[in-house]
Amino acid sequence: MTKQKQKNLGLSAQASTSGPVECLGHKFESDAARREHFRELLREKLKDPTFRRTEGFPVGDDEDILRLSDPPFYTACPNPFLSELTAHYGKAYRAGDAYHRDPFAIDVSVGKTDALYKAHSYHTKVPHLAIVPSILHYTKPGEIVLDGFCGSGMTGVAALWCGAAPEAYRKEVEGEWKREGLPAPQWGARQAVLNDLSPAATMIAAGYTLPFDMDTFTYRAQQILDSVEEELGWMYETNHADGSVKGRISFTVWSEVFSCPECAHEVVFVDEALDKETKHVRDEFPCPSCKAKLTKDNLERSFETLIDAASGEPWKRVRFRPVLITYKVGDREFEKVPDAADEALLARIGRLPTPAALPTVAFPIDEMAHGSRIAPKGFTHAHHFFLPRAAAALSALWSRAAAETDTSTRRMLLWFIEQAVWGLSVMNRYSPSHFSQVNRALNGVYYIASQHSEVSPWYILDGKLSRLTKAFVGSKPPGVRVDQHRQLRGAASGISVR
């Protein structure tokens, strides 16, 4: 981290929570000791073949499961501490206990612009502010709420929000309920048991709900961005138009190269089909050579055979060519057509070996709903989804985050970096009609468009870091110090506490 940036952030690295803690009736000298104790129990449990045969058990090595987990509150597999946790934190209903609530209807479209909701994306995500009223209606403070299909864990966030909601929000809900003739809500955090078949989902849910030290996270995340810039910044340099200075690339546009069905001349899709005025792709456009009418449907795919750096085998895939670079000199943004120096730089990067941190597994194409969209274009393995420069950047970011020794900081660093995986992949479409090229992948489908924005890691992550910091700190109730707020944020994937 440069001195200037350190000063701007006004932060210093801090050790994570220290001091004695109590968990499930045991006393530990620190939170790290608590984690170690339960991690050893989980390690033993993972050796039990019956436990591993639990339906839905993730495919993963013991060490990977242990590294992700923060037991007993979060385990990246079925949680063996669940009964103990529910017995400890819950209260059984006794026969004869009266429980009655009238049915309750609520608008779930609320809160989709909330910073905390947007802190991490997930398909079919429900805003926590849409869940809070139901939890308030159906439960009392301290009671346990189960979400067996938790996805990104918004039910856990909602359970905590019932205790952390700011005064203005409480007043608004109380006013609405009064008008509806409902009894006043009982504020106070609920416990949440969060479960999902997908380890990615529970990892996101854990990031949302487990406590972490915000200052340490922010400091380390900025350090990672700075050190990756130091190591790989040369990959994102381009000569400014006047040749006097170097610009810093924000994104490079790659176009698929087709062939004309009439004259076989090459057709660089973005150059011919994109209307520079309207910024939209034209339905019909002329061949640059024979002027035949071309459409996306009558263009012929053109392939090139590369050497797959991971396997050393020939790799045939559709042709892409860089056609536009957007870069900054100081705060000013410029565009240019890639020149010989840019081409030489890309060729140099292309000769680098596949980074060790990049997964090279083959996709189960035949079992994928969208396998037929990617395999015919030549994209059959995980590493095919990343151009060499993006692969280097993602690997550098990921390996630094994964090397963090403090469990809760590491979880949040991976939570942060993981959000760049889609955006750095070839699924990120070039959308000239949008101001930002961040997260332009088509939702819910594996689709590689004919125009790709290859963004720099800083373009995608710099803003995300400041938004994350604001989202988590901004969700604290007024008058409550951030460190107290962290204590409130005690839920976990698997079980929530406090």
Ligand SMILES: C[S@@+](CC[C@H](N)C(=O)[O-])C[C@H]1O[C@@H](n2cnc3c(N)ncnc32)[C@H](O)[C@@H]1O
């Ligand atoms: C509609 S999403 C939930 C989204 C969540 N409400 C949120 O706000 O992020 C449904 C979830 O169910 C999970 N799922 C599907 N089948 C499951 C199963 N048999 N057991 C547990 N989870 C399952 C999926 O992985 C997915 O995350």
